[in-house]
Amino acid sequence: MSEIAKEPSMLLQKELIARNYDAITSSRETGRKVSSTFVPGNLNELLMCFGIINNLPEINAVQNGMRKLSGDYIIDAEKSGHSEDVCTYVKADIGMMGRGNIAPNGKPFPAPDVLLLSYTGCYTFMKWFELLRAEYKCPTLMLHVPYEGDGHSTQNMRDYIVKQLKEVIIPGLEQVSGVKFDIDLLRQYLRNSAKAEDDLVWVLEQGKHKPSPIDAYFGGVYYIGPIFTAFRGTTDAIDYYRALRTEVLGRIDNHQGPVTPEGTNFNDQKYRLVVEGPPNWTSFREFWKMFYDEGAIVVASSYTKVGGMYDLGFRHDPDHPLESLADYCLGCYTNRNLPTRVDILAKYIEEYQADGLLINSIKSCNSFSAGQLMIMKEVEKRTGKPGAFIETDLVDPRYFSAANVKNRLESYFQMIEQKRQGSSRAA
Numbered sequence: 418m419s420e421i422a423k424e425p426s427m428l429l430q431k432e433l434i435a436r437n438y439d440a441i442t443s444s445r446e447t448g449r450k451v452s453s454t455f456v457p458g459n460l461n462e463l464l465m466c467f468g469i470i471n472n473l474p475e476i477n478a479v480q481n482g483m484r485k486l487s488g489d490y491i492i493d494a495e496k497s498g499h500s501e502d503v504c505t506y507v508k509a510d511i512g513m514m515g516r517g518n519i520a521p522n523g524k525p526f527p528a529p530d531v532l533l534l535s536y537t538g539c540y541t542f543m544k545w546f547e548l549l550r551a552e553y554k555c556p557t558l559m560l561h562v563p564y565e566g567d568g569h570s571t572q573n574m575r576d577y578i579v580k581q582l583k584e585v586i587i588p589g590l591e592q593v594s595g596v597k598f599d600i601d602l603l604r605q606y607l608r609n610s611a612k613a614e615d616d617l618v619w620v621l622e623q624g625k626h627k628p629s630p631i632d633a634y635f636g637g638v639y640y641i642g643p644i645f646t647a648f649r650g651t652t653d654a655i656d657y658y659r660a661l662r663t664e665v666l667g668r669i670d671n672h673q674g675p676v677t678p679e680g681t682n683f684n685d686q687k688y689r690l691v692v693e694g695p696p697n698w699t700s701f702r703e704f705w706k707m708f709y710d711e712g713a714i715v716v717a718s719s720y721t722k723v724g725g726m727y728d729l730g731f732r733h734d735p736d737h738p739l740e741s742l743a744d745y746c747l748g749c750y751t752n753r754n755l756p757t758r759v760d761i762l763a764k765y766i767e768e769y770q771a772d773g774l775l776i777n778s779i780k781s782c783n784s785f786s787a788g789q790l791m792i793m794k795e796v797e798k799r800t801g802k803p804g805a806f807i808e809t810d811l812v813d814p815r816y817f818s819a820a821n822v823k824n825r826l827e828s829y830f831q832m833i834e835q836k837r838q839g840s841s842r843a844a
């Protein structure tokens with residue numbers, strides 16, 4: 418396939434991510450400490466207060482998936498005893514370690530100085546870090562984030578997280594880094610975060626336009642890159658989201674859709690979809706093409722909310738720094754119960770005037786997949802819009818069947834068409 422065409426902001430995003438990989442792989446020369454941590458509920462601003470670099474194993478697995486390396490890594494991990502049902506991000510990570518632990522810049526990852534487990538909603542994260550802890554034998558700091566089982570957080574939950582931050586996480590990071598915690602520095606970083614979050618929300622909400630100037634799933638994964646990884650809290654993230662906003666505004670002014678990987682603006686949008694679940698990474702471009710070839714644009718998605726539900730109003734708050742970190746962790750999408758996810762998706766269908774809900778059910782991700790059929794039926798019932806279900810995997814190429822996915826998508830678009838004709842006849 419030819420080189421993928423990218424929007425200018427995508428190139429900027431790529432440069433930021435590359436810069437973080439360089440910081441990680443040169444950490445032994447620069448003397449900086451490295452933390453492994455996860456995307457949902459990450460404490461990037463806090464790590465920055467200690468000068469610690471953020472390395473995210475999920476993002477490494479995504480990179481390996483897109484570079485077509487993950488398939489072999491997963492097979493290696495299975496040969497060493499990890500079951501077929503284990504999350505393929507975990508197996509891609511474990512397999513990579515057995516083959517030199519090479520970062521996307523071609524240099525080896527250093528062993529982490531600390532494992533910071535501030536995960537939200539997915540038990541796999543804990544098992545994953547148990548494996549890494551056995552391998553690296555470095556200090557492990559665990560921030561336990563209570564699940565929002567009743568659909569909301571409570572003051573007790575918030576206090577519980579703040580107490581752990583004060584008594585476990587901050588002293589632990591001080592010890593690893595040798596740097597004294599400065600709450601005013603945290604406030605400054607959180608102020609930066611809130612600015613970038615404002616612009617990210619603005620961008621994602623432009624999916625309400627017709628034609629939509631963004632693809633909120635395939636394009637969306639690029640847009641969330643800096644803020645969900647190592648750049649939330651930095652001025653780089655503020656600059657990135659300002660530039661992205663300007664770029665999207667330019668498309669709105671010209672009534673243009675997003676740029677497809679083939680380099681043309683996707684203006685002829687026939688179907689507007691809300692998508693639930695992570696994308697497939699090993700055939701990302703092929704998967705995306707199946708949508709724009711049929712005129713389907715994604716106007717909102719749940720995956721672009723795994724690292725924070727800013728569109729529901731949350732912002733990091735410099736006036737309540739630790740409490741705001743607690744609220745952030747509690748509110749990530751994967752920490753929300755199923756009825757809340759139904760509410761969110763039904764709201765997206767209405768507000769973004771979507772034609773329906775498409776679920777990409779990921780074979781090995783229990784955190785997303787559990788309850789998705791119920792979610793689909795509930796959303797259909799509430800909105801009257803048809804839903805559909807496809808099945809792929811994150812980074813295991815064995816579970817991306819292009820023909821099956823394409824067939825299902827085509828039938829779904831026909832179903833939307835029939836539903837439209839039915840409603841215009843009735844009217």
Ligand code: SF4
Nearest residue numbers: 504539541782783784
């Ligand atoms: S099971 Fe899903 S949410 Fe959990 S680590 Fe794997 S991909 Fe992430």
